[in-house]
Amino acid sequence: MLLLLFRLSFLSFFPSLSxxxxxxxxxxxxxxxxxxxxxxxxxxxxxxxxxMMMKLDTSGLESFSAAVPSAMAAAEDQLFAxxxxxxxxxxxDFDKFQMEAKQTLKHAKGTTTLAFIFNQGVIxxxxxxxSMGGYISSQSVKKIIEINPYMLGTMAGGAADxxxxxxxxxxxxxxxxxxxxxRISVTGASKLLANILYSYRGMGLSIGTMIAGxxxxxxxxxxxxxxxxxxxxxxxxxxxxxxxxxGVLDNGYRPDxxxxxxxxxxxxxxxxxxxxxxxxxxxxxxYHVGPNGWKKLSGDDVSELHYKYYPVQPTPVEHEMVDAPPx
Amino acid sequence: MALxxxxxxxxxxxxxxxxxxxxxxxxxxDTRLSVGYNILTRDHSKICSxxxxxxxxxxxxxxxxxxxxxxxxxxxxxxxxxxxxQMSCPAMGQLLSNTLYxxxxxxxxxxxxxxxxxxxxxxxxxxxxxxxxxxxxxxxTQGSGSSLIMPVLDNQLKSPSPLLLPARDxxxxxxxxxxxxxxxxxFASATERDIYTGDKLEIVVINASGIKxxxxxxxxx
Numbered sequence: 255m256l257l258l259l260f261r262l263s264f265l266s267f268f269p270s271l272s273x274x275x276x277x278x279x280x281x282x283x284x285x286x287x288x289x290x291x292x293x294x295x296x297x298x299x300x301x302x303x304x305x306m307m308m309k310l311d312t313s314g315l316e317s318f319s320a321a322v323p324s325a326m327a328a329a330e331d332q333l334f335a336x337x338x339x340x341x342x343x344x345x346x347d348f349d350k351f352q353m354e355a356k357q358t359l360k361h362a363k364g365t366t367t368l369a370f371i372f373n374q375g376v377i378x379x380x381x382x383x384x385s386m387g388g389y390i391s392s393q394s395v396k397k398i399i400e401i402n403p404y405m406l407g408t409m410a411g412g413a414a415d416x417x418x419x420x421x422x423x424x425x426x427x428x429x430x431x432x433x434x435x436x437r438i439s440v441t442g443a444s445k446l447l448a449n450i451l452y453s454y455r456g457m458g459l460s461i462g463t464m465i466a467g468x469x470x471x472x473x474x475x476x477x478x479x480x481x482x483x484x485x486x487x488x489x490x491x492x493x494x495x496x497x498x499x500x501g502v503l504d505n506g507y508r509p510d511x512x513x514x515x516x517x518x519x520x521x522x523x524x525x526x527x528x529x530x531x532x533x534x535x536x537x538x539x540x541y542h543v544g545p546n547g548w549k550k551l552s553g554d555d556v557s558e559l560h561y562k563y564y565p566v567q568p569t570p571v572e573h574e575m576v577d578a579p580p581x
Numbered sequence: 582m583a584l585x586x587x588x589x590x591x592x593x594x595x596x597x598x599x600x601x602x603x604x605x606x607x608x609x610x611d612t613r614l615s616v617g618y619n620i621l622t623r624d625h626s627k628i629c630s631x632x633x634x635x636x637x638x639x640x641x642x643x644x645x646x647x648x649x650x651x652x653x654x655x656x657x658x659x660x661x662x663x664x665x666x667q668m669s670c671p672a673m674g675q676l677l678s679n680t681l682y683x684x685x686x687x688x689x690x691x692x693x694x695x696x697x698x699x700x701x702x703x704x705x706x707x708x709x710x711x712x713x714x715x716x717x718x719x720x721x722t723q724g725s726g727s728s729l730i731m732p733v734l735d736n737q738l739k740s741p742s743p744l745l746l747p748a749r750d751x752x753x754x755x756x757x758x759x760x761x762x763x764x765x766x767x768f769a770s771a772t773e774r775d776i777y778t779g780d781k782l783e784i785v786v787i788n789a790s791g792i793k794x795x796x797x798x799x800x801x802x
Contacts, residue, residue, distance in 0.1 A: 382744055384714075389728060392708075392716060394742040413714035418682045457686060537744040553746035 364533025366495030366524055367397055367408040368503060369464045369475055371488045374513050376466045376473045376543040378406050379520035381495070381528050381556070382536035384413055393536040402427055404547040405443060405467035410493040411460035411480065419461060423447050440467040440474030444484055452482035462492040468543050495527030495534040502526050513542055517551050525563070528556045590642050590690040591616060594777025595627055596726035597638035598764055599696035600738065601704030601719050605757045605788040608696035609764045610638045610724075611772070611799065613780040623780035623801065630792060631657055632667045635697040636785050637677070640724030641711070642690035649689050652680060670697035674707040674715060681713030688712050692723035697787055704787075717743075726771035726778040733767050757786065765797055772799045 299311065367380040380397035383390060397409040399420040407423065409416035426446050430438040438446075444465040451461060461480040468474070477485045477492065489507065491499040502523040511519070520540050528534040538559065540551045597610040610627040613620060628638045629650040637653065639646045656676060660668050668676070674695055681689055688711050699705040708721035720738050722730045741749035755763065761784060772779045782797040 382742065386710070391710070392718075394718070394744055395716060396744065412712070414678075414682055414685070414710060414712040417678070417714050418685075459685075537742045539744050539746075550746055553742070553744045555742065555745065 364495075364531070365397060365410045365493035366491070366499050366527035366531060366534040367410050367464065367493055368489075368491035368496070368499050368520060368523055369408065369466045370490070370503065370507065370516075370520070371473045371475050372507075372509050372511050372516050374511075374516065374542075374544065375468060376475055377516045377520045377540065378408060378464070378466050378543065378548075379524050379538060379540040380408055381524055381534040381538060383528075383534055385533050390535075395536070396539075398539055398541055400548065401443070401465075401467075402437075404437070404469070404543065405440065405465065406541055406543060406548050408464045408466075408492065410462040415459045415461045415480070416463060419447065419450065420463070422450070437469065439469040439471065440465060440476060441469075441471075441486075443467070444474075444476035444478050448478045448482065448484035451478065451480050454480070455482045464490050464492060466543055468545055468547070473543065491523070493527075493534065495524075495531035498527040498530045499523040513551075517542065521552065521554065521559070522563075525556055525559045529560070591644070592641060592690070592725075593621075593643045594725045595640040596722065596724035596730065596768070596771055596775070596778045597627060597640050597692075597694050598722045598730060598734075598767065599638065599694040599706040599708075599720065600734070600755075600760045600764065601696065601706040602755060602757060602760055603704065604698075604702055605760070605786060606636075606696040606698060606704040606706065607757070607760045607764055607784065607786050608636045608638050608694065609768065609782060609784040610640065611726075611768060611778045611780060611782055613777065614643060615777050618776075620780075626783055628783055628785055629654070630785070631673060632669075632697070633791065634787060635668065635670050635673045635695065636787060636792065637673075637693060637695050638723075639691045639693045641692050645689040646691045649680065649691050649693075653677060656680075670695065670699050670705045670707075671717075673697070674705075674717070677707070677709065678713040678715045681709065681711065685712055692727075694721050694723050696785075698789070702789060724778075726768075726775040729771045729774055730767050733770070734763075737763060757788065761786065761795070768797075768799060 364385045365381060365383065369376060369378040378398055382393060382395050382397060384392040384395045395409075395413065399407045399409060399417070401407050401420060401424045405427070407420045409420070423443060423446060427438045427443055430442070447463070447465065451459065459480040461478075463478050465476045465478060466474070475487060475490065477483070477487060477490045489503060491503060503519065506519045506522070517540055521538050524538045528536075528538070535556055537553050537555055539553045541548050542551050594615045595611055595613060597608070599606065599608045608628060612623060612625055612627070614622045614625040625643070627640055627646070628636060630636050631653055637650065639649065653673070653676065657668050657673070677693065677695060690711060692711060693709040695707040695709070697705055706718055706721055707715050708718050708723065709715045719740055720734050722734060738755070764784060765782065768778070768782045779799045780801055782799050784795045784797065786793045786795070
């Protein structure tokens with residue numbers, strides 16, 4: 255039922271495509287069920303055009319031209335003049351209106367997430383802040399999404415986009431398991447997501463995600479984004495705080511680290527990113543994906559981490575102020 | 582303000598708040614409907630009672646909000662016919678998120694807070710953005726007065742994040758009457774400084790014995 259509704263809404267997502275086909279003068283057949291009546295209209299238009307070689311689409315003035323064909327030459331100026339009413343707002347460029355509407359209500363950018371492969375598996379870490387412009391809308395967003403017990407996805411970009419498509423990916427992975435009697439590989443899962451995002455390319459989705467997991471080939475890590483890109487790699491960091499996280503991560507990375515060392519490296523990298531990037535903060539969550547699936551290693555408040563890494567040094571005072579003794 | 586030719590939305594203002602307690606949930610919203618500097622009515626409810634344990638409050642564009650509430654009420658009716666029971670709050674939470682995301686490319690201009698009791702009878706509040714990203718929280722506010730109210734709620738109610746490990750207990754310590762008093766205070770303050778909030782406050786309390794509604798007069802200027 256969910257998938258059915260989903261398909262229906264796909265159709266409603268493409269009104270702009272069908273309309274641009276409608277105005278094309280060639281014999282292209284519109285493939286949407288919506289434009290059955292337009293077929294008839296298109297035919298009438300073509301007849302009119304053949305008769306009068308109109309440059310403008312005057313389908314709104316059809317009845318007038320059919321009734322008075324002889325007065326065509328004289329009334330040509332009137333016909334070719336722009337319509338006397340203004341076209342409804344937004345009709346000139348449907349795609350632009352859609353983009354603007356999406357841009358205005360765009361939310362939850364700014365984040366730091368990272369993931370890397372080492373000899374003992376994959377470490378995935380993220381902060382937990384969501385911001386709408388300058389306002390912090392939440393400090394407790396779950397940015398590491400548990401797709402299934404052995405695969406994780408990270409969230410960066412539009413929160414709703416990431417949440418929805420990761421949930422959708424989880425459904426598809428489960429269906430794959432049921433249909434093929436074996437778990438889906440990380441390669442396959444990331445490809446499923448990348449293909450979906452590629453088909454929505456240019457429509458304003460904002461997703462920068464990493465799919466991390468352990469399958470038959472061992473640890474796997476892919477970066478997938480809403481431009482349709484998909485990259486296989488060993489180390490990724492995504493988000494506004496990623497430059498800071500890369501600095502710490504690249505400096506301390508060794509493939510033969512222990513799980514504890516890798517955990518501490520990831521936590522430190524996210525902490526430093528939250529320190530310098532205003533759009534990142536909240537709680538650092540670190541997960542480890544091993545042969546038996548993922549396990550959450552820690553969740554630490556960033557401000558507490560700060561005082562743990564940099565404890566307050568008691569400064570020597572020259573003159574100490576003491577309360578005056580009661581007289 | 583439909584002054585820009587291609588802008589198809591309007592912001593009718595208003596503020597909504599929801600607080601989750603141990604065995605209750607408080608959802609409140611003001612009742613002012615405005616367009617620009619005009620007040621169209623002082624008596625417009627933003628709260629919709631979707632199921633006997635689920636209440637939705639939305640602020641934003643009333644056209645979209647009306648349509649969204651109707652949509653959800655219809656889906657709830659279908660659910661009842663198919664499953665012979667009422668929808669739980671977490672289920673309604675996910676339904677609302679999907680409903681909002683299905684209009685990802687022409688969004689509902691609605692900022693929602695969903696409040697109710699979960700399957701164990703504990704208070705549960707979900708907060709949303711306009712395109713459906715959602716999160717279960719202990720308290721939330723949306724709307725024109727939200728940036729005035731949220732810091733006060735953070736100060737009074739902030740609890741350890743659910744992401745912390747080892748987990749720390751995150752129950753709001755307030756009793757039901759204390760939570761209702763807090764909501765009244767917070768709206769009175771928001772009314773002082775936000776022009777779109779005021780007139781009357783509608784408070785809905787959901788607990789094991791059902792849904793209770795209460796009204797409080799606010800400043801009308």
